[in-house]
Amino acid sequence: MQRFADLYRRLDRSTATSDKRAALIDYFRQAPPVDAAWALWLLSGGKIGGTKARIAGSTELREWIAEASRTPAWLVDECYDHVGDLAETLTLLLDEPEQIDAAPLHVWIEQRLLAVAGREAALRRELVVGAWLSLDSEQRFVFNKLLTGALRVGVSQRLVQQALAELSGVDIARIAQRMLGAWLPSPAFLQQLLSAQETAEDRAQPYPFFLASPLEGEAGSLGAIGDWLLEWKWDGIRLQLIRRAHQTALWSRGEERLDGRFPEIENAAQQLPRDCVIDGELLAWPLHQDMPLPFSALQTRIQRRKPGPKSLAEAPARLLAYDLLELDGADWRERPLAQRRAALQELLTGLPDARILLSPEVAATDWDEAARCRDTARERGVEGLMLKRSSSVYQAGRRRGDWWKWKLAPLSIDAVLLYAQAGHGRRSTLYTDYTFGLWRGDTLVPVAKAYSGLDDAEILALDKWIRAHTLERFGPVRSVQPLQVFELGFEAVNRSSRHKSGFAVRFPRILRWRQDKPAAEADRLETLQALAR
Amino acid sequence: MPADHDDLVIATSAGLYCPAGDFHIDPWQPVARAVITHGHSDHSRPGMGCYYAAAAGLPILHWRLGTQDYRAFDYGETFDLGRTRVSLHPAGHVLGSAQVRIECGERVWVASGDYKRQADPTCTPLQPQRCDTFITEATFALPIYRWPDTATVARDIVAWRDECAAQGEAAVLFCYALGKAQRLLAELRLHTSRPALLHGAIAAGVAVYRSAGIGLLDSLPIAEQERGRDYAGELILAPPSAAGSAWMRRFRRVQTGFASGWMQLRGNRRRRNYDRGFVVSDHADWPALLQTIEQTGATRVIATHGATDALVRVLNERGLSAGTFATDFGGED
Numbered sequence: 001m002q003r004f005a006d007l008y009r010r011l012d013r014s015t016a017t018s019d020k021r022a023a024l025i026d027y028f029r030q031a032p033p034v035d036a037a038w039a040l041w042l043l044s045g046g047k048i049g050g051t052k053a054r055i056a057g058s059t060e061l062r063e064w065i066a067e068a069s070r071t072p073a074w075l076v077d078e079c080y081d082h083v084g085d086l087a088e089t090l091t092l093l094l095d096e097p098e099q100i101d102a103a104p105l106h107v108w109i110e111q112r113l114l115a116v117a118g119r120e121a122a123l124r125r126e127l128v129v130g131a132w133l134s135l136d137s138e139q140r141f142v143f144n145k146l147l148t149g150a151l152r153v154g155v156s157q158r159l160v161q162q163a164l165a166e167l168s169g170v171d172i173a174r175i176a177q178r179m180l181g182a183w184l185p186s187p188a189f190l191q192q193l194l195s196a197q198e199t200a201e202d203r204a205q206p207y208p209f210f211l212a213s214p215l216e217g218e219a220g221s222l223g224a225i226g227d228w229l230l231e232w233k234w235d236g237i238r239l240q241l242i243r244r245a246h247q248t249a250l251w252s253r254g255e256e257r258l259d260g261r262f263p264e265i266e267n268a269a270q271q272l273p274r275d276c277v278i279d280g281e282l283l284a285w286p287l288h289q290d291m292p293l294p295f296s297a298l299q300t301r302i303q304r305r306k307p308g309p310k311s312l313a314e315a316p317a318r319l320l321a322y323d324l325l326e327l328d329g330a331d332w333r334e335r336p337l338a339q340r341r342a343a344l345q346e347l348l349t350g351l352p353d354a355r356i357l358l359s360p361e362v363a364a365t366d367w368d369e370a371a372r373c374r375d376t377a378r379e380r381g382v383e384g385l386m387l388k389r390s391s392s393v394y395q396a397g398r399r400r401g402d403w404w405k406w407k408l409a410p411l412s413i414d415a416v417l418l419y420a421q422a423g424h425g426r427r428s429t430l431y432t433d434y435t436f437g438l439w440r441g442d443t444l445v446p447v448a449k450a451y452s453g454l455d456d457a458e459i460l461a462l463d464k465w466i467r468a469h470t471l472e473r474f475g476p477v478r479s480v481q482p483l484q485v486f487e488l489g490f491e492a493v494n495r496s497s498r499h500k501s502g503f504a505v506r507f508p509r510i511l512r513w514r515q516d517k518p519a520a521e522a523d524r525l526e527t528l529q530a531l532a533r
Numbered sequence: 534m535p536a537d538h539d540d541l542v543i544a545t546s547a548g549l550y551c552p553a554g555d556f557h558i559d560p561w562q563p564v565a566r567a568v569i570t571h572g573h574s575d576h577s578r579p580g581m582g583c584y585y586a587a588a589a590g591l592p593i594l595h596w597r598l599g600t601q602d603y604r605a606f607d608y609g610e611t612f613d614l615g616r617t618r619v620s621l622h623p624a625g626h627v628l629g630s631a632q633v634r635i636e637c638g639e640r641v642w643v644a645s646g647d648y649k650r651q652a653d654p655t656c657t658p659l660q661p662q663r664c665d666t667f668i669t670e671a672t673f674a675l676p677i678y679r680w681p682d683t684a685t686v687a688r689d690i691v692a693w694r695d696e697c698a699a700q701g702e703a704a705v706l707f708c709y710a711l712g713k714a715q716r717l718l719a720e721l722r723l724h725t726s727r728p729a730l731l732h733g734a735i736a737a738g739v740a741v742y743r744s745a746g747i748g749l750l751d752s753l754p755i756a757e758q759e760r761g762r763d764y765a766g767e768l769i770l771a772p773p774s775a776a777g778s779a780w781m782r783r784f785r786r787v788q789t790g791f792a793s794g795w796m797q798l799r800g801n802r803r804r805r806n807y808d809r810g811f812v813v814s815d816h817a818d819w820p821a822l823l824q825t826i827e828q829t830g831a832t833r834v835i836a837t838h839g840a841t842d843a844l845v846r847v848l849n850e851r852g853l854s855a856g857t858f859a860t861d862f863g864g865e866d
Contacts, residue, residue, distance in 0.1 A: 012799070013808060013809060014808075015806070015808065069676065071676050072847070072850070074846075075675075075676060075843060075846075075847065078675065078842075078843050079675050079676060079677045082675055082677065082840070083677060083798060083800070084800055085799070085800065088798070088799055088800075089677060092677035092678075092679070092797065092798075093676055093677055095679060422777055430782075463779075467779070476777075
């Protein structure tokens, strides 16, 4: 188990994701598959034994450690309260053993732990106490983590998958797909997981998303408008709907399966007449309303694995379909957009459920008219226009040239700096995370946090100013004298009961440091109110 | 516990007080006569009429408190205060740290100040004093605190510095400026010859130790380094207060560590966001507390600061008479 304990220590020590990924790659490269399969299982949140095959309960562990360490039971509890983690408490109560058991991870799990799981207490206890007296503290800690549940070492499923993808050269989406559902921690599974060949199970896998780039120049420079397809730029969640052989899978752009979270979309997908893969935007949008709800409504749905009736009624989801990537099992990505869209339109025509619908084309005869359409974006609850070349194929990732997002100029306010907090990584000694407020009467109410928009010289100057003008410290946060004004840009502002000001601004960032403007002339909360939906 | 009128030491608002000798021990308010156990700021404060201290600790008091009315005594040397006979004995905490032994008639009380039992090349080891009543610290009085071997930790620190070197990073090790920093330098000397760099707050204490003849790893003050120099691969000692300060910016690529008994807990390491925690403490761990109490032969024990409740309950369960004194002593390590 030494190798796995070393991995745990490396993961625990590193704060940078890149270091954690490197540690995982090293481990999976070196560990024998019998161990690596279990490591993958544990890092993915898998448990040993489980409810039916119990190895030790918390009460048992505390009893056993009291006896093994000759500590009164009340004192074990006191230590546990102090440490806050049972596995760590069990580890710290014992001294280092003279002799260390060198058995590898799979031997500990398969031949020892699983062999006594669910058996009588004396057997389980003998095994656990024996382990405590034969493992050094790092291995003991990991061993105790196996007994008490999750490893909690700051490694996400995605990070493990990134490491495996980098190690094997297999696409991460495929690895993610292959790890879905039930699997067993065996060398055979690991081999299949990292296999370069397509397997039958690979069929629910999404395609890599094609991402648009922001249009910075004039739309007129794109050439004849007739070569372009114009659509609204929706403010929702990018989604791939995969329907193959009567099965539906929903994938977000973060390559996360959303199955079960949006049952109304899955139901609607059941009525699709043919197998297909659709690319579109998920929005919260009640059927009888003519525009979507703000993004904040959709946000209430994202984290709910099983939405209840209230949540389904308050923020019903709809999928605005804008592309067709696969039809009847055939990959359509190399066909021109115009052709894909025509087929998509045909596919969706006659679909009885209006929760999957075609993202409408925005008609404009020239770029000026297109610009006037774009100007109406805010009142339609969208962010602007998407410009897609009609002849474009569906590429992977963010590629410039064929797909552009042409957003409305941001809304802006002049707000006063109220709080500052140190950033992370290389910005950890600089105050770079700012909170801004607007006037309500003669007090300033926090309305937005922003992390970006200043250049390095401005950041340094502001850091110095913050240190010299601190009023109070609250842990890592400093409140500062309300003197500095910044112009903040943002995409939208929604009413929110979760925010002190009553408003939530979307994508705030600093546009300009208004050193010319006194704080008294910053905007009032009413300004934000007038912009809110 | 209720104070007995025969008690040699009682808790008062100014600090621990010996009525029979009319003196205080490590008081936190100005008094006429203060017996000082060691130079940490929560134990030796300015404003006392007269300071009674171990000769070995005098340089530290001079550095910290400047010119005062000091009375210095060798370890074991006795002096009379009021009706008591007092002597100071090594506590093994930092340079010049002392336990206070008070004898009055048949009774003997010992106040430990802060102490540890691990070997420390910078100070004389604790010598247990037989007594009736032992006043003990309890900073780390829970059985989860069991210190690892310091030489192993010192090797870990050197290995960490070398890892940082391989990655082009500086290794900034935070540690308390008085005692811990010097002990680390003394321990590191056995495992590396590469000089350490020192934050200004640490350099002063290091100079005090050096002039007391304590062997330490060579060191250079950061303040005298060229502006813009590359610190990759260097070990730098700094006080914890330097973390996150503008001072840190000179190390462009850096890992941070903290050397303290508190680093025994993973939660502490993670909450403070250090890259590494090294368990090195100048206080007694749980086994050392129990061992020391037993060696004093005391039948009554009074715990002053730290996890006193657990210690008191364990001692009472073992048949001793144990209680606590509320004090202003801190838990820094």
